[in-house]
Amino acid sequence: MRRFWLALLLVTASSTAAAEVNLTVTLPRLNVAEYHAPYVAVWIENDRRQATQVALWYDVALANGEGQEWLKDLRQWWRRGGRSLTMPVDGLSGATKGPGQHTISTQLSDALTSLPAGSYTIMVEAAREVGGREVLRLPIELPLTNASFPVVVEGQNELESIRLHN
């Protein structure tokens, strides 16, 4: 019984801490003739480049899974595990997002709580049809502390910034 309460306490404690972790991905407003919302993948790599998937935004709603044809354009993500997944993945894949700020909370917390302490990199990759591709890397140390926040990595073209915050 005592063990049960301890377990419950641990679960509660870790989920409370994790719920305060957010990753805000800011997609730029681009002045281009033909704009398509980018495909975006978010994952966490350990120091051996093994990936824990966090989020994937692509054309999930297209008929016959046609949106999957361009998933390989997220080249880094594709290599780091994307190509082994069967789409769509519950809790991972979602529709593409337009310009502006998009915050990932639960998916990131779930991924972070599953990982042992150590050095990791949060990877965010964006690839846009008739556009470019960009990867941003945000190094983190697990477990996260309040001193870890906020961290911002600025992008150049396809990603305006990624920001890790409470």
Add this chain to the structure above:
Amino acid sequence: MRFQLMLLSAIAAAVVSTSASAHRAWLEPSATVLSGDDAVVTVDAAISNTLFHPDHVAMSVDGIKVTGPNGELVDIMNAAKGRYRSVFDVELAQQGTYKIASASGGLRAFWRDEEGSRKMWPGRGQQANESEFSTAVPSDAKDLSVSRGWRRVETFVTVGAPTTEALQPTNEGLELVPVTHPNDLYATETATFKMLIDGEPAVGAEVEVVPGGMRYRNSQEAIKVTANEQGEIEITWPQAGMYFLEASYRDDKAAKPATVRTGGYSATFEVLPL
């Protein structure tokens, strides 16, 4: 002159093509890394001087064999032959790696007849029928040279995660088997491949790797390597792009009646940016 050309193409398998005028047979797929359930790749097939610009003659698609991820053959579609290149499609219905290849080979003999003029068997573009060897080739001919060789032209495409079933060697002629998967190549990284001759390590096989887009630069920029004691080669890709790998092997361990064993291998690889 015409005979010289014939001779050149006949022994091309035994020659490392280093000169700028070398004719190279190549298969260039429109993509090598694909995703989705209805992926289709279109492939150019040509013999040209300049990689990968069709400028000499179309490659015949008759001998093209596509091996699917389950190891079984897949038909090519929409094949057409133009003046400078052939083209065909491959429907990639299964997830995994496909090998697109053309291979030819067998016995070949060269000699001089009594008048001193050059002779060859089989004739140009013909496949040797070994049962005819003893009647077609005079065994006491002057300068008689009999070789047994294979020439292989390949490329690889993958839908989804890379697999290796289609990459199993046939153990005939000079072949490349992956240590690094041929559809998992990235700029600045080093890939390792193993060269086999009739299934054994092709120790000392000479390999040359040339980047595509040759029209837009002034030198070949070839990377030259030699297979080690395990038959392995390592190539560090300087930048992203299409690459042409050409390997040749020659020794005297041929099955009779040949005295020379030759192997020619070429393949097109795509290297992606990191």
